[in-house]
Amino acid sequence: MKMRDVAKYAGVSVATVSRVLKGDDNVRQLTKEKVLKAVEELNYVPNTLARNLSNMQSKKILVVVPRVSNAVFSSIYHGIQNVVNEKGYQVILIETFNRRDSSVPELIRDRTVEGAILLSAMMSEEEFAEKFKGLPVVLATDNLRERIQSTPSVSIDNVLAAEKAVHYLANLGHRCIAFLGSRSDSIGARERLEGYKNGLHQHGLKVDESLIFEGEWSLESGYHLANQMLFQKKLPTAIFAASDNLAIGAISALSEQGVRIPEDISIVGFDNIAVSEYLTPALTTIEQPSVQIGEKAADMLLTILDHQLLEQMHVELNSKLIIRNSCRRMKYLERGDEPK
Amino acid sequence: MKMRDVAKYAGVSVATVSRVLKGDDNVRQLTKEKVLKAVEELNYVPNTLARNLSNMQSKKILVVVPRVSNAVFSSIYHGIQNVVNEKGYQVILIETFNRRDSSVPELIRDRTVEGAILLSAMMSEEEFAEKFKGLPVVLATDNLRERIQSTPSVSIDNVLAAEKAVHYLANLGHRCIAFLGSRSDSIGARERLEGYKNGLHQHGLKVDESLIFEGEWSLESGYHLANQMLFQKKLPTAIFAASDNLAIGAISALSEQGVRIPEDISIVGFDNIAVSEYLTPALTTIEQPSVQIGEKAADMLLTILDHQLLEQMHVELNSKLIIRNSCRRMKYLERGDEPK
DNA sequence: CTAACAAATGTAACCGGTTACATTCAGAAG
DNA sequence: CTTCTGAATGTAACCGGTTACATTTGTTAG
Numbered sequence: 251m252k253m254r255d256v257a258k259y260a261g262v263s264v265a266t267v268s269r270v271l272k273g274d275d276n277v278r279q280l281t282k283e284k285v286l287k288a289v290e291e292l293n294y295v296p297n298t299l300a301r302n303l304s305n306m307q308s309k310k311i312l313v314v315v316p317r318v319s320n321a322v323f324s325s326i327y328h329g330i331q332n333v334v335n336e337k338g339y340q341v342i343l344i345e346t347f348n349r350r351d352s353s354v355p356e357l358i359r360d361r362t363v364e365g366a367i368l369l370s371a372m373m374s375e376e377e378f379a380e381k382f383k384g385l386p387v388v389l390a391t392d393n394l395r396e397r398i399q400s401t402p403s404v405s406i407d408n409v410l411a412a413e414k415a416v417h418y419l420a421n422l423g424h425r426c427i428a429f430l431g432s433r434s435d436s437i438g439a440r441e442r443l444e445g446y447k448n449g450l451h452q453h454g455l456k457v458d459e460s461l462i463f464e465g466e467w468s469l470e471s472g473y474h475l476a477n478q479m480l481f482q483k484k485l486p487t488a489i490f491a492a493s494d495n496l497a498i499g500a501i502s503a504l505s506e507q508g509v510r511i512p513e514d515i516s517i518v519g520f521d522n523i524a525v526s527e528y529l530t531p532a533l534t535t536i537e538q539p540s541v542q543i544g545e546k547a548a549d550m551l552l553t554i555l556d557h558q559l560l561e562q563m564h565v566e567l568n569s570k571l572i573i574r575n576s577c578r579r580m581k582y583l584e585r586g587d588e589p590k
Numbered sequence: 591m592k593m594r595d596v597a598k599y600a601g602v603s604v605a606t607v608s609r610v611l612k613g614d615d616n617v618r619q620l621t622k623e624k625v626l627k628a629v630e631e632l633n634y635v636p637n638t639l640a641r642n643l644s645n646m647q648s649k650k651i652l653v654v655v656p657r658v659s660n661a662v663f664s665s666i667y668h669g670i671q672n673v674v675n676e677k678g679y680q681v682i683l684i685e686t687f688n689r690r691d692s693s694v695p696e697l698i699r700d701r702t703v704e705g706a707i708l709l710s711a712m713m714s715e716e717e718f719a720e721k722f723k724g725l726p727v728v729l730a731t732d733n734l735r736e737r738i739q740s741t742p743s744v745s746i747d748n749v750l751a752a753e754k755a756v757h758y759l760a761n762l763g764h765r766c767i768a769f770l771g772s773r774s775d776s777i778g779a780r781e782r783l784e785g786y787k788n789g790l791h792q793h794g795l796k797v798d799e800s801l802i803f804e805g806e807w808s809l810e811s812g813y814h815l816a817n818q819m820l821f822q823k824k825l826p827t828a829i830f831a832a833s834d835n836l837a838i839g840a841i842s843a844l845s846e847q848g849v850r851i852p853e854d855i856s857i858v859g860f861d862n863i864a865v866s867e868y869l870t871p872a873l874t875t876i877e878q879p880s881v882q883i884g885e886k887a888a889d890m891l892l893t894i895l896d897h898q899l900l901e902q903m904h905v906e907l908n909s910k911l912i913i914r915n916s917c918r919r920m921k922y923l924e925r926g927d928e929p930k
Numbered sequence: 931c932t933a934a935c936a937a938a939t940g941t942a943a944c945c946g947g948t949t950a951c952a953t954t955c956a957g958a959a960g
Numbered sequence: 961c962t963t964c965t966g967a968a969t970g971t972a973a974c975c976g977g978t979t980a981c982a983t984t985t986g987t988t989a990g
Contacts, residue, residue: 252946263970268948278968298700299643300946303975308639318667319864324659328685340682340702345668360638362680469868498868505870524659525865528809528838530845592976603940608978618938640976643945 251294260288271296311551312357312366313343316393321523322540323369326390329544330367337552346370358385365551369393372436386554390547392438404546404565408438411536411569412445415518418571419488420453423580424516428486430475430496433464442492442520461486472499480507487515487580494519494526494535516577532574539567591634600628611636651891652697652706653683656733661863662880663709666730669884670707677892686710698725705891709733712776726894730887732778744886744905748778751876751909752785755858758911759828760793763920764856768826770815770836773804782832782860801826812839820847827855827920834859834866834875856917872914879907
């Protein structure tokens with residue numbers, strides 16, 4: 251059942267059918283109805299493959315993600331879907347698992363996709379330019395080596411977010427705050443560390459390198475880093491973990507060693523993944539507006555694909571501190587420093 | 591840069607170029623080299639859109655999933671990717687969020703996809719037949735209303751898996767075991783309940799309807815169901831939760847009310863999602879071979895697309911009990927029944 | 931050396947839409 | 961009743977591959 255059949259049935263030419271189907275105005279009302287009736291009666295559905303070839307567009311965009319099982323990424327993905335599906339685009343989702351050998355290059359070379367949204371791009375700017383040459387790209391999140399000036403991006407202000415976390419802990423009276431982060435060479439990792447340091451400074455606290463622990467973003471890593479920390483003589487009274495997974499892994503190790511949360515150590519995470527609320531104690535954490543990040547990134551990509559001008563090259567959305575039960579207020583006497 | 595250009599450059603016809611590119615044997619070695627050289631030098635990449643139209647195939651398959659953030663689903667998805675990418679297929683992933691208004695019908699009607707793998711199909715057999723008429727489909731997992739005899743499927747034996755869990759608890763001496771499940775009208779939900787009941791019978795225990803709680807699959811639901819349970823006079827000494835999320839939600843509610851795990855109540859979950867290992871206490875649970883489920887389902891779909899015959903219509907993979915620290919052995923005196 | 935046949939290559943139709951351009955048509959103006 | 965004009969419609973080329981079939985080339989046997 252192709253367009254010629256419809257045309258014949260309706261007694262018009264294929265051009266007319268095509269016009270009606272794409273909503274061209276230059277068709278008489280009567281003709282339009284004839285065609286629509288034919289389409290209806292023949293149960294005609296246009297062939298997407300043919301249409302795509304004619305239009306030279308695939309109506310597909312690429313989304314590159316470290317792993318979808320991660321709540322932040324899956325929410326961003328969800329946000330992307332929300333807006334691109336609306337516009338008739340489909341997304342091809344590729345998980346990198348932090349490996350480099352993905353099938354991405356192929357999809358780009360052969361123009362299977364019209365554009366891409368990267369939730370992760372752990373590569374140098376040169377490598378990036380080489381790989382995505384000519385393809386409209388939007389960077390979502392902060393999983394990058396560098397913010398690439400010439401490429402649109404949307405993320406949160408990680409420095410500020412981390413400062414909020416430290417600020418909160420310091421205001422509870424904590425003077426000795428450890429940092430659990432990722433050694434990965436990403437903006438997010440670096441900025442959260444920077445925010446941590448800033449936060450300490452703002453409260454007149456010194457940065458103690460022996461309280462900074464860096465590994466991966468994983469649960470497992472959180473577990474190991476906390477154990478590492480426990481091996482040191484000096485225990486902090488609070489921890490700022492750069493991801494909820496790190497926090498949860500750390501709590502696991504701490505509990506195993508009989509350290510109580512929050513009685514002995516307070517902890518705040520980052521991401522607000524779903525389980526965090528149902529942990530015991532429920533995890534205080536920083537929430538990223540993940541869905542909006544995805545929506546905004548998709549908006550921007552579609553704007554580019556539509557040859558419109560972007561209002562803003564780099565969008566920063568707001569993060570939020572979610573206070574739950576994993577932190578406690580220090581009593582004055584416990585502080586152990588600056589006794590007036 | 592199109593095939594004609596390559597043909598001209600190499601001094602052959604487009605047909606020959608096409609043959610070389612698709613590995614047709616009927617080409618002289620010398621010619622083949624000429625063509626390959628031209629392709630190389632002109633940096634030619636075939637146009638996928640054109641090829642797809644010619645071949646009348648999109649090289650895309652559809653995967654329908656309730657939500658990817660769920661660890662089980664994302665692993666299955668991962669398994670699918672593993673095998674289909676290998677064969678040059680891309681997957682279009684649709685999350686239903688248990689809503690009905692997805693864009694699936696469109697993708698199917700216009701043949702954007704060649705086949706589908708459903709991780710969820712909460713619809714009647716008629717509805718299913720209507721919706722996927724003519725499209726090769728494989729069902730992965732047990733998120734269905736009914737096993738559809740005429741449609742290939744791969745899953746685990748939920749009844750058996752649930753029996754294992756109950757068996758384990760009963761062997762630890764538990765006589766009063768509650769069930770937390772989903773009210774959803776899915777095979778998985780029903781079979782896990784059935785397995786629970788079977789397990790009780792096998793150990794000479796009676797099914798007590800007041801110990802069966804059903805809600806959704808979510809963390810939140812686990813939390814509510816556990817609270818509901820706490821309101822009753824009769825407390826079980828153990829709980830079998832039909833998903834880790836339910837278990838974690840329940841633990842949250844229990845802890846909030848001062849019930850200790852596993853001292854006061856033992857609990858075993860289902861799914862073995864990543865955090866389960868890092869909970870305190872670490873959650874004993876049933877593991878599904880999610881990645882393999884995905885791989886097998888993809889295998890089967892590709893077999894169908896390749897017009898081969900399936901070896902088996904319905905594949906069942908093995909589940910495994912992962913013992914951690916959320917259960918304890920009852921002392922003889924505590925059992926309170928059948929005192930000899 | 932040529933017939934006979936297989937292997938290699940070329941030609942052109944085809945996949946099913948879109949659209950530039952040509953043609954026809956209807957209504958208004960003269 | 962023409963003529964003119966813009967709207968409506970049709971014709972056919974085109975998107976860039978694939979492939980049936982035709983043609984040419986090469987090989988072997990007689």
